[in-house]
Every structure is written in structure tokens, then in C-alpha cells.
Amino acid sequence: MALELYMDLLSAPCRAVYIFSKKHDISFNFQFVDLLKGHHHSKEYIDINPLRKLPSLKDGKFVLTESVSILSYLCRKYSAPLHWYPPDLHTRARVEEFMAWQHTAFQLPMKRIVWLKLLIPKITGEEVSAEKIDHAVAEVKNSLKLFEEYFLQDKMFITGDQISLADLVAVVEIMQPMAANYNAFLNSSKLAEWRKRVELSIGSGLFMEAHSRLMQLADWDFSTLDPVVKENISELLKKSK
Amino acid sequence: MGLELYLDLLSQPCRAIYIFAKKNGIPFELRTVDLIKGQHLSDAFSQVNPLKKVPALKDGDFTLSESVAILLYLTHKYKVPDHWYPQDLQARARVDEYLAWQHTTLRRSCLRALWHKVMFPVFLGEPVSPQTLAATLAELDVNVQLLEDKFLQNKAFLAGPHISLADLVAITELMHPVGAGCQVFEGRPKLAAWRNRVEAAVGEDLFREAHEIILKAKDFPPADPTTKQKLMSRVLAMIQ
Numbered sequence: 080m081a082l083e084l085y086m087d088l089l090s091a092p093c094r095a096v097y098i099f100s101k102k103h104d105i106s107f108n109f110q111f112v113d114l115l116k117g118h119h120h121s122k123e124y125i126d127i128n129p130l131r132k133l134p135s136l137k138d139g140k141f142v143l144t145e146s147v148s149i150l151s152y153l154c155r156k157y158s159a160p161l162h163w164y165p166p167d168l169h170t171r172a173r174v175e176e177f178m179a180w181q182h183t184a185f186q187l188p189m190k191r192i193v194w195l196k197l198l199i200p201k202i203t204g205e206e207v208s209a210e211k212i213d214h215a216v217a218e219v220k221n222s223l224k225l226f227e228e229y230f231l232q233d234k235m236f237i238t239g240d241q242i243s244l245a246d247l248v249a250v251v252e253i254m255q256p257m258a259a260n261y262n263a264f265l266n267s268s269k270l271a272e273w274r275k276r277v278e279l280s281i282g283s284g285l286f287m288e289a290h291s292r293l294m295q296l297a298d299w300d301f302s303t304l305d306p307v308v309k310e311n312i313s314e315l316l317k318k319s320k
Numbered sequence: 321m322g323l324e325l326y327l328d329l330l331s332q333p334c335r336a337i338y339i340f341a342k343k344n345g346i347p348f349e350l351r352t353v354d355l356i357k358g359q360h361l362s363d364a365f366s367q368v369n370p371l372k373k374v375p376a377l378k379d380g381d382f383t384l385s386e387s388v389a390i391l392l393y394l395t396h397k398y399k400v401p402d403h404w405y406p407q408d409l410q411a412r413a414r415v416d417e418y419l420a421w422q423h424t425t426l427r428r429s430c431l432r433a434l435w436h437k438v439m440f441p442v443f444l445g446e447p448v449s450p451q452t453l454a455a456t457l458a459e460l461d462v463n464v465q466l467l468e469d470k471f472l473q474n475k476a477f478l479a480g481p482h483i484s485l486a487d488l489v490a491i492t493e494l495m496h497p498v499g500a501g502c503q504v505f506e507g508r509p510k511l512a513a514w515r516n517r518v519e520a521a522v523g524e525d526l527f528r529e530a531h532e533i534i535l536k537a538k539d540f541p542p543a544d545p546t547t548k549q550k551l552m553s554r555v556l557a558m559i560q
Contacts, residue, residue: 129469129470130466130470141410141413143413143414143417144417144421145416145417145420145421146420147416147420148413148416148417148419148420149413151412151413151416152409152413152416155409155412156409168393168396168397169382171392171396172382172384172389172392172393175386175388175389175392175393176384176385176386176389178388178389178420179386179387179388179389179419179423180371180385180386182420182423182424183423183424183428186424187424225371228370229370229371
């Protein structure tokens with residue numbers, strides 16, 4: 080039975096898993112769980128992951144969630160080249176440090192930009208205040224500053240001379256606000272150059288392919304958004320006001 | 321100089337590291353960083369961790385932040401018993417899964433519960449609206465239920481039959497709202513039984529020692545205006 084990966088490439092963690100799997104020729108069935116159509120709320124998907132989040136992995140009877148965990152699992156199971164998750168004590172720790180930090184410091188602020196600048200206006204018809212957007216952008220800039228100064232520094236990649244899981248996770252997260260036309264790589268040439276290196280290491284074709292659905296999100300017809308999804312989002316927004 | 325661990329046992333992730341190091345007989349120098357005095361914001365500490373957070377580790381010239389990374393570093397370096405972070409592919413994945421999930425869910429809820437229920441009103445002298453507190457406690461409830469339903473299920477420990485890093489991280493998180501007076505184990509016999517197992521596996525004396533400070537959180541004296549001003553913006557960023 081083949082490996083099943085439940086994903087929607089709109090999600091950054093899904094892109095990391097997709098890119099890694101493709102890059103290493105890992106044979107899998109791409110189970111498309113369409114976030115825009117609310118498929119993550121379907122009974123079939125809830126049976127796989129009751130948390131209704133993506134990505135999920137199914138290997139025979141073994142089901143695994145959380146992209147960081149899935150990436151480690153794939154690395155180990157398919158014996159990926161060591162530079163992806165180096166065995167050296169200190170180098171490995173740097174990867175784990177970034178993977179832990181990014182949950183709150185990267186993923187949340189990057190997602191928020193897409194919500195505030197694109198999704199909320201498109202879904203509710205209401206623009207978000209400039210103040211809220213400025214605050215979100217400031218947060219992203221702060222996270223990127225920390226990323227450059229603490230994690231990347233003057234190295235080619237986060238761990239040194241070769242790409243690792245940390246760079247992969249970082250790049251897909253920083254790409255997320257592109258959906259809302261916010262190019263976070265314009266902040267610094269160091270960041271832009273690092274991105275180019277990561278893209279080349281992955282392969283430009285694969286990188287573009289993985290990001291094409293994200294880049295087209297702004298052109299999607301939001302009037303066809305699944306009503307359950309729209310309802311859930313409206314509820315969430317009301318609660319957060 | 322040997323291993324140094326920069327900790328404040330007021331902080332949940334620091335407690336997990338403290339317990340893990342002590343339990344496994346890992347020799348270390350405890351460097352206390354007093355959070356409520358703002359010592360994490362000092363220039364001296366930023367030499368150890370420029371991100372200005374605890375826990376932090378210093379091993380010779382090597383420094384490291386993020387509790388999950390620190391726990392894994394100690395695990396790899398000191399060759400602790402396998403059950404903490406099993407070699408087995410799927411068992412290890414279960415531990416990784418929990419350690420990844422908890423950052424934005426249980427960790428966040430436990431932190432907000434302590435701050436909204438106790439630290440803001442008592443320590444910082446800032447009132448918290450009943451609606452805010454109610455919403456925070458409701459979210460905590462959801463995440464504690466997920467811990468039980470998705471992660472613990474009918475197992476003895478979160479990742480299987482033996483205690484692992486996942487249980488240590490989870491229990492030290494839950495002691496945060498317990499310290500704030502929230503009865504997270506009430507009406508949850510399965511979770512309460514798991515808590516007892518974890519405490520027994522860790523050792524009751526060590527568990528009690530690690531949690532002495534958080535259990536007295538309600539009795540912290542109010543912060544003086546200077547300290548309050550120093551801490552405020554970072555606290556607000558931390559709990560959002």
C-alpha cells in the first residue's frame with residue numbers, strides 16, 4: 080500500500096512535505112483535501128485527522144499529523160541525504176531550534192498577513208483597518224529580522240553550507256504572504272539571495288509547481304467558497320473582535 | 321565550564337528541562353534568570369540568548385534556545401533511556417507529533433490562563449475582563465480535551481506504554497493553569513490517572529521541587545511600576 084499524503088498546497092506546511100517528497104522521489108498518493116471547498120471538514124477527512132488540519136500522512140495503518148513530525152519521519156524512513164537533518168549534535172540542534180521557533184514566530188504572523196490583506200476582505204467584503212495591517216506587517220518584519228540575525232546570519236543556509244529541513248520550512252512560510260501580494264523577500268538582499276539558493280537546491284521547477292496554487296489564490300472566485308467554510312470563518316472573526 | 325542551563329521555574333518549558341536533566345542525572349550548573357525581575361532582558365543574558373527568552377543552554381561555546389531543541393540536545397548528548405525519545409520510527413514520530421502540536425495549542429492556552437487569571441490582575445495590577453478570562457478558559461478546556469482524546473486516548477502515556485518527552489512537556493504545561501487555580505484534572509479521571517503516572521515516573525520529590533514556584537504564583541507581590549513598564553510589551557506579545 081502506497082504512502083498517502085493529505086494536502087492542499089495553499090498551506091505552507093503541506094508545501095514543505097510535498098517538495099521534500101518529490102525531491103526525494105518518495106512514491107506517494109497525493110490526496111487533495113481542498114481547503115476552499117471545505118474538504119477538511121468532510122467525514123472522510125475527519126476520520127483521518129479529527130483536528131481537521133493539513134498535512135496528514137497515512138502509511139498503512141499509521142496516521143501522522145504535524146508537518147515537522149512528518150518531515151522527520153520521511154527523512155528517517157527514506158534515508159534522505161544527511162544534510163537535510165544532520166546527525167552532528169550541534170548542527171542538528173540548530174535545525175530543531177528553528178523548527179520549534181517557527182511555529183509561533185513565523186507561521187502565525189505570515190498567515191495573518193494573508194488573512195488580513197486578502198481573505199477577510201474577499202470573504203466578508205469588509206476591508207481590514209490599516210492599523211491592524213500595519214501591526215501585522217511589523218510583526219512579520221520583526222520575525223524576518225530575527226531570522227536573519229539569529230538563524231541565517233552570514234551562512235549560505237541555516238546550518239551552514241547545505242540546505243536542511245529548516246531552510247525548506249522557512250522558505251515555504253515566507254512565501255505564504257505572496258498570496259496577498261506581500262513579498263517579504265524585498266525586505267533584504269540577504270533574504271532574497273538565501274531564497275534563490277534554497278530554490279536552486281530544491282529545483283526551480285518543483286519550487287514553482289509547489290507554489291502555483293498559492294500564487295493564484297487572489298484570482299479565485301470567492302463567491303464559490305464553501306458555505307460551511309465561510310460560516311466557520313465568520314464565526315472565528317466575530318469571536319476575535 | 322560544563323553545561324549551563326539558564327532557567328526560571330516559573331516558566332513551563334524550563335520546568336520540563338529541569339526535571340529531565342535532574343531525572344537523568346545530567347550534570348549542569350543552574351543559572352537562574354528571574355523573569356519577574358526582568359533579568360531575561362539584561363545585556364548579560366542576551367549574550368547567552370539574543371532572543372531574550374528562557375530556557376537557554378550553554379555548553380562550552382555552544383548556545384541553544386527553544387525547549388524542544390534543548391530537550392532533544394540533552395537526549396542525544398547524554399544517551400538517556402530509549403523511552404524518552406524512542407529509536408523506533410513510529411514511536412518517535414508520535415513524540416515529535418505532540419512536541420510540534422503543543423506550541424500553538426496547549427502551550428498557548430496554559431500561558432494565557434495563568435496570565436489572564438492571575439498574573440495580569442495580581443502581579444501587573446491590570447484588570448482582565450470576565451469575557452476575556454472566560455474565552456481563555458474555554459480555549460484551555462478545548463485543548464485539554466484534545467490532549468486527552470487525540471493524544472492520550474487509552475494509552476498509559478502520550479506516545480505509548482512508557483513516559484517520553486511528550487508527557488514531560490505536557491504535564492509541565494498543565495501545571496501552569498493549576499498554579500492559577502484552574503481545576504484542569506477535575507471531571508477528567510483518565511487525565512488525572514495519567515498525571516499520577518507521570519508524577520510517579522518522574523519522582524514525586526523532583527516533581528514537587530520543580531513546581532514549587534508556579535504553585536505560589538497567586539502570592540507573587542505586585543510588580544513595581546518600573547518593572548511593570550519593562551515587562552509589559554513583551555508579555556503582551558508573548559500571550560497573543
